[in-house]
Amino acid sequence: MSTTTTPGRGAPGGFAGAIASEWTKLWSVRAPYLCVLAGLVITGVFTYYYASIARINDDPVQPVGNAAGSSAVLVQFAFVILATVAVTSEYSTGSVRASLLWVPRRHRVQAAKALVAAGVAFVAGAAFAVLGTAVAWAAFDGRATFESGQSLRQVLAIGLYQASVAVLTVGVAFATRHPAGALSILVTLLWALPSVLLGLGGPTLTDVNDHLPHGAGDRLMSIGADAPSTPVTAVTAVLIVAAWAATAHLIGLYVLRRRDA
Numbered sequence: 403m404s405t406t407t408t409p410g411r412g413a414p415g416g417f418a419g420a421i422a423s424e425w426t427k428l429w430s431v432r433a434p435y436l437c438v439l440a441g442l443v444i445t446g447v448f449t450y451y452y453a454s455i456a457r458i459n460d461d462p463v464q465p466v467g468n469a470a471g472s473s474a475v476l477v478q479f480a481f482v483i484l485a486t487v488a489v490t491s492e493y494s495t496g497s498v499r500a501s502l503l504w505v506p507r508r509h510r511v512q513a514a515k516a517l518v519a520a521g522v523a524f525v526a527g528a529a530f531a532v533l534g535t536a537v538a539w540a541a542f543d544g545r546a547t548f549e550s551g552q553s554l555r556q557v558l559a560i561g562l563y564q565a566s567v568a569v570l571t572v573g574v575a576f577a578t579r580h581p582a583g584a585l586s587i588l589v590t591l592l593w594a595l596p597s598v599l600l601g602l603g604g605p606t607l608t609d610v611n612d613h614l615p616h617g618a619g620d621r622l623m624s625i626g627a628d629a630p631s632t633p634v635t636a637v638t639a640v641l642i643v644a645a646w647a648a649t650a651h652l653i654g655l656y657v658l659r660r661r662d663a
Contacts, residue, residue: 417514419505420505423501423505423514424517424518428484428519433487437484438522440480442533444473445473445531445534446533446534448469448473448476449537449538449541450538452469452473452538452541453540453541457543457544460545463545463546465553466546467538467556467623469541469546470534470535470538470557471531471620471624472624473534474527474563474619477527477530478563478616479588479589479592481527481571482567482568482585482588482589484519485519485568485569485571485572486574488515488518488519488572489576489579489584490575490580493579511658512655515572520566521565523564524562524565526564527560527561527564528557528558528560528561530560535553535557555625566615566646567592570615570647571588573653573654574654576654576655577653577657579657591614591615592615596611596614599611613634615647618634618638618642621636622639622640
């Protein structure tokens with residue numbers, strides 16, 4: 403029996419078909435829903451806490467969106483887990499073999515997973531930023547400023563950062579093929595290493611942190627008095643985060659092509 407579909411009928415093929423397949427597979431399990439729910443809760447709790455502490459300590463007045471930007475240090479791991487599961491769950495069940503048979507071009511499989519994970523992370527991350535801004539505005543109680551253009555920029559910056567983290571995660575997950583290995587690398591890169599560098603202090607270590615994904619992302623997402631003091635501009639920060647994501651993606655693709663399933 404022939405499995406060829408007539409143009410305009412049946413399931414889409416090529417890259418569009420790969421994306422549709424990855425979208426369906428992503429939402430066919432519970433993990434993504436739980437990750438989005440966790441990100442929503444963490445955003446609400448963290449931004450309320452951030453704004454309340456700033457108000458109690460009588461910190462300098464700052465843009466309200468900084469609360470949502472600061473919450474990304476925790477919320478990003480919701481998207482890390484989501485993107486990790488999208489890759490490693492197929493290796494754990496062996497279903498990756500079927501995926502590679504359906505889409506034999508390896509770069510399409512990885513690109514489709516990265517695009518779907520990045521799309522979800524961007525939309526959800528931006529939505530969380532809007533929620534966080536609203537919660538923080540109430541909790542700041544006058545200790546913050548709101549300017550629509552500035553707040554929109556921060557919302558988009560947060561969405562862009564979370565999307566980049568998702569692409570970075572997909573690359574690392576394809577390279578390690580195991581959730582524990584991928585999460586160990588990503589927790590170290592996105593949280594542990596920056597914490598150590600900033601804790602030790604000094605201009606050299608601070609400069610190193612500014613060129614790590616979250617260090618550059620923090621510069622991108624924060625504005626005004628609470629923005630990190632660094633010579634890195636917003637445009638440079640975007641390029642740094644994109645470079646990390648692209649590098650991880652290429653490493654993951656190299657491993658996928660060398661080791662297959």
